Amino acid sequence: MDIVWLGAGAAFFAASCGLVWFFGFLRAED
Amino acid sequence: MTANALLQLGLYLGVLLACAKPLGIYIARVYTVSTPFLEKPFGVVERMLYRLCGIDRNEEMTWQRYASSVLAFSFVSFLAVYAIQRLQSWLPLNPEQMPAVSPDSAFNTAVSFTTNTNWQGYGGETTMSYLSQMLALNVQNFVSAAVGMAVLVALIRGFTRRTTDTIGNFWVDLVRGTLYVLLPLSLMLAVALVSQGVVQSFGSSQEVTLLESAADAVGHPANTQEIAIGPAASQIATKQLGTNGGGCFNVNSAHPLENPTPLSNFLELLAILLIPAALCITFGEMVGDRRQGWAIHAAMGAVFVPLLLFVTLAEQQGNPVLTNLGIDQVASESQPGGNMEGKESRFGITNSALWAVATTAASNGSVNSMHDSYTPLGGLVPMWLIQLGEVIFGGVGSGLYGMLLFAIVAVFIAGQMVGRTPEYLGKKIGAFEMKMAAVAILFPCAMVLVGTAVAVASPSGRETIFNPGSHGFSEVLYAFSSAGNNNGSAFAGLGANTPFYNGLLGLAMLVGRFWVMLPVLAIAGSLAAKSRSLPDPVPCRPIRRCSLSCWSPW
Numbered sequence: 001m002d003i004v005w006l007g008a009g010a011a012f013f014a015a016s017c018g019l020v021w022f023f024g025f026l027r028a029e030d
Numbered sequence: 031m032t033a034n035a036l037l038q039l040g041l042y043l044g045v046l047l048a049c050a051k052p053l054g055i056y057i058a059r060v061y062t063v064s065t066p067f068l069e070k071p072f073g074v075v076e077r078m079l080y081r082l083c084g085i086d087r088n089e090e091m092t093w094q095r096y097a098s099s100v101l102a103f104s105f106v107s108f109l110a111v112y113a114i115q116r117l118q119s120w121l122p123l124n125p126e127q128m129p130a131v132s133p134d135s136a137f138n139t140a141v142s143f144t145t146n147t148n149w150q151g152y153g154g155e156t157t158m159s160y161l162s163q164m165l166a167l168n169v170q171n172f173v174s175a176a177v178g179m180a181v182l183v184a185l186i187r188g189f190t191r192r193t194t195d196t197i198g199n200f201w202v203d204l205v206r207g208t209l210y211v212l213l214p215l216s217l218m219l220a221v222a223l224v225s226q227g228v229v230q231s232f233g234s235s236q237e238v239t240l241l242e243s244a245a246d247a248v249g250h251p252a253n254t255q256e257i258a259i260g261p262a263a264s265q266i267a268t269k270q271l272g273t274n275g276g277g278c279f280n281v282n283s284a285h286p287l288e289n290p291t292p293l294s295n296f297l298e299l300l301a302i303l304l305i306p307a308a309l310c311i312t313f314g315e316m317v318g319d320r321r322q323g324w325a326i327h328a329a330m331g332a333v334f335v336p337l338l339l340f341v342t343l344a345e346q347q348g349n350p351v352l353t354n355l356g357i358d359q360v361a362s363e364s365q366p367g368g369n370m371e372g373k374e375s376r377f378g379i380t381n382s383a384l385w386a387v388a389t390t391a392a393s394n395g396s397v398n399s400m401h402d403s404y405t406p407l408g409g410l411v412p413m414w415l416i417q418l419g420e421v422i423f424g425g426v427g428s429g430l431y432g433m434l435l436f437a438i439v440a441v442f443i444a445g446q447m448v449g450r451t452p453e454y455l456g457k458k459i460g461a462f463e464m465k466m467a468a469v470a471i472l473f474p475c476a477m478v479l480v481g482t483a484v485a486v487a488s489p490s491g492r493e494t495i496f497n498p499g500s501h502g503f504s505e506v507l508y509a510f511s512s513a514g515n516n517n518g519s520a521f522a523g524l525g526a527n528t529p530f531y532n533g534l535l536g537l538a539m540l541v542g543r544f545w546v547m548l549p550v551l552a553i554a555g556s557l558a559a560k561s562r563s564l565p566d567p568v569p570c571r572p573i574r575r576c577s578l579s580c581w582s583p584w
Contacts, residue, residue, distance in 0.1 A: 001133040001134075002116065002133050004133070005112070005133045005134060005136070005137035005533075006109070006112065006137075008137065008533070008536075008537075009105070009108050009109075009112070009137065009140070009141065009540075010105070012537070012540045012544075013101055013104070013105040013108075013544075016101050016544050016545070016548065017098065017101060019545065019548050020094055020097045020098060020101070020548055021094075023466065023548060023549065023552040024094050024552075026462065026465065027462055027552065027555070027556055030460070030461060030462040030556075
């Protein structure tokens, strides 16, 4: 089960890195 | 409301105000790299940490790099807290031989302490070893608060810097906030709490003989009782100063070994709002206009004080059904009166209400009374304060950057109302800043609403609601409000230590923390890149300040 919960945490932080890129993209477009 | 209550509330607010100014000025110096007087004893440690970690203190970061550092540090923190809990049965400082924490609870707790929420689905004294309490949880009490302050300081630099793409160095901000602000204050408070009787020990639990025989949970006669102890004072100090709130013991600050005397209660209450209130002054200092800091402080106080009086009145008035039955609920020399259900007689209504309002204003999950037992109106206020987004003083750092998001929205609306280009502290507020502010404000709200809806719509969510009906719904809504806004307190009555709630509330805490921080840092980067506009020739500044104070809480 550990891999599931650790994977969930890792997935969130990976998505957050994607969000940083997306906000950067939005700003460049602004 | 009694004169005694007014005196106690007035004393608390007066001492808080008196301490906030000098501390706020000091914190501003810490982050503007002036030399604080503590740099002599702690400077060696600071330089050693930089050397060990390969940090160049003069290196500046763009907002993307700053945000990536926040995420990387928090992810490693999450992994470490998770691993310590799962491995605690093999690790030292486990005199009660606690087994490993279950995976779902370890996930929830790791997320909870990394995000400065301190939602506790477990009972501290029955789940965590001393090492887990100290190395996993208390370390996060420090660093998660320092991360919040770092993000705030980065945002303030966005306002103060001109035409640059950098907002500071996250690692330096993290180290300085921990070393020069949180550590010294925690040391002082921990010693003061020990002097009041808060336990600080590595010994195993103590068996004591009862003064009177009692019955245990299954009705057998009991003459002895196990009293759990532990390294509490050091953790309590940080949990209050860092607006964390996770207690060593299950009943948190209602436990006599966490909060034994009126003075310990006062000191802990002071610690809850001290840094958030001081950071308003820090903001004014760092932007070079103290009135801006006081304007934010006043906006927060304008919401805090009436709500505090409202809860105190609601609880002092008691339950009208009992009044109709002829039960005397008036405060007198022989009784506190009002609604004392779920409250410690040591603290009474005033200090319970003050604690409830201060903690739910300040994103601190600790309790010294049970919010679930408050009157409907008394319980409504803590939940509403949480749902405001924890911006009335709020969490360390996170409260003020949350309030500054509202300030950005406020000046935008105020600018539209008076027909001028929206501008705050000389920086024009454009479409990008508004988009980011909207995203940061809406993400936690969405998480609260969606999480509550999923919980009440699914069998897994409904099966551990022990209080069916409308109050059970309030308990679920409170749980998601608390998680989504990183408060950490609970209405209780909800069995939240299940894989379903551990997972969903964990997600709410992560979104409520990091998906607010990221747009805040994006705003900081965007503002830092802008030049500072000249003061307006038209007398608009007083209007702007007034608008800010009026609009910010709403």
